[in-house]
Amino acid sequence: MVLVPRESDSADLIRVRDLTTRFYTEEGQINAVESINFTIQKGEIFGIVGESGSGKSVAALSLIDLIEEPGRIVGGEIWYRNPDLAEMVADATPDAVDGAYVDILQLSEGGRHALRGSTFSMIFQDPMSSFNPSVTVGEQIAEAVEVQRRASANPRSTRARTEDFSLVSFLLSSALPSRQFVTPDSKDRAIELLEQVGIPDPAKRAEEYPYEYSGGMLQRAMIAQALAGEPEILIADEPTTALDVTIQSQILQLLSELQDETGLSIVLISHNLGVISRICDRVGVMYAGELIEKGDLSDIHQSSVHPYTQGLLDSIPDFEHPESSLQPIPGNVPSLLDSEMGDGCYFADRCPKAMTTCREKPPEFTVDGDDDHTVQCYLAREAYDPAKALEDNIDSEEPDATASTMNREQLEHSPVEFDNE
């Protein structure tokens, strides 16, 4: 595990309050992310862990405003600390400004678009399908450089970034090489970025197409692309899932080093608590669209309260005690379809310690008076009492029939893949 020193006194870079994102599909309303709260500090790696379909990717896409139809961010606030931006938008949208913080959900579409690449950037799960197959890798990275270069030439105008390149400019650029979007300068910068992420012979590799790269190399290239705009927050959505185990650790190592060198904050999303544990400072656990427990890595590892978090920990293989068997969490992630969600704790059906109180939704409790460690579970308040156990809890052998309607990438049986490094 790579330990990154934390600046404990640094103020929050991002404060997410009651963020709610829903999808309005033909089957009904899907509550993919339900009132989640978290903060991201400058220079930390914040991990979000959860099963497939728990809403962690949607939470990440909501941050960078890439939720696509039929999804919509329906509520909440995302406060981003940037005094320059606050000053800039204070006149137009005074409600969106609170001191040095700006609520980016209240900005115009152009204003939010302008944060992509410069404040937030993102890397995705499968590098092969995240690059355009018919454009060279160098050119695609250079585009990312160029976007920010054009924007910083005119920092007050979001228009410069989003609308300046019109259809006419595009047609001209197709005909005249001198009018192309990507300039030689940004191509040079792309090569530097490729070098920075450890790609050998970057000048030559920049001219190659994505299919000429290996998966690990391409994931490095995607990281290079994400760094092009010198973002403050890098969102890594399952960055290692599509890669071999040995490559996985190289990529995690790289992310950790980059974080050290540049001081950027990283939001690392994974279904794999093993991956999260290796480089994260703080962890949030998502279940059925909610952040059910969050705290420092040590809080989660040593004093987790929520039975789901404990279940995740139990399903990581322990090589120091190979005789202990893995404990999978019975059942599946519940349906996120609004009409099928109950009123109580969403985990109660699968919870080994469910009590009658769990029929009501648990509020957020702090654990042992530590404000940084919070959990949505009554066990933080009272110990488990078998006398109050919830009866006719769904048996683990009986797969939840309703679960299959929503979770497209649902895992077959064992809900948590373990890290076999």
Added chain:
Amino acid sequence: MGIYKFLLKRVLQGLFVIWGIVTVVFLLRFMTPGDPVSFVAPLDAPPALRAQIAEDLGLNQPLHIQYAEYLIGLVQGDMGYSYISNTDAGSRIFARLPATLELALMATLIAIIISIPLGIISAANRHEPSDYAATSFSLIGISTPNFWLGIMLILVFAETLGVLPSGQQAIGLVGALQMLIFEQNVSGLRAWGAHIILPAITLGTYFTALIMRLTRNGMLEELGKTYIRALRAKGLPETLVRYKHALRNTLIPIITILGLQLGTLIGGAVVTETVFAWPGLGRLVITSVLNRDWPLIQGTLIVIGVGFVVINIVVDSLYAYVNPKVGYE
């Protein structure tokens, strides 16, 4: 592999295909009922005259000799003589070729100019009125028989409105361009345009509708891919996301269809050429078939076949250019 080696390989393959076409076309004559002599000779011709005619046309020789002579003639650029008019088949065919090529290219051009922007607009405004309008147009275009469309266009524009000629070619494109360049006279080009526009629309409508559908569906498919989200994540302007990235990948399969369809247009303009009395290959081949004028039939089919092969080579080269994964391999 470099482009020259690629082209050389394709040309050699093409020659092989052309040889195959020549052979099949040649053998076709012996499988088709109807004796050419009876079309050439007067109705009351005595058997001696018929024998003489067969001898003159070279029909009495064994098959392999006729085949060898035909091949040798072809290599020397000689397609034989028309049975009916006794003129050089090759020169008659090549006199007709430009009209057909102009028509096919014009139809393709119209199709590309209309269909691709329409497809893009349709995809960009999915499930909105403009999309429904475009897809309805496409459905109508695909299901309208072109002989009917041609007649309707003549009725409206030539008969009722009287703004455009009902067909026939006043002047070829080459002639019109010569007038423009040497005499600075645009009237030739204008006449050429007026005569070709209705036949080109008739021939190109199906094609326009088809390409529009392909563009729309292709764009929708591309815009749904993961890399589009990655492009947006880096803040790229939407214009570039759509046109530089999505459109380019959409066009890759469309180029193939365009090429294949252009070949079909050259061979398949028969109906349109007949409706508009267009002096092209399509009409030539129809009259030749009715007369069993084999040198003309064979020559025309071979020219169309060669056209197909050439277009395919061009399309393959273009395809390799736009799709780096294919390359010149």
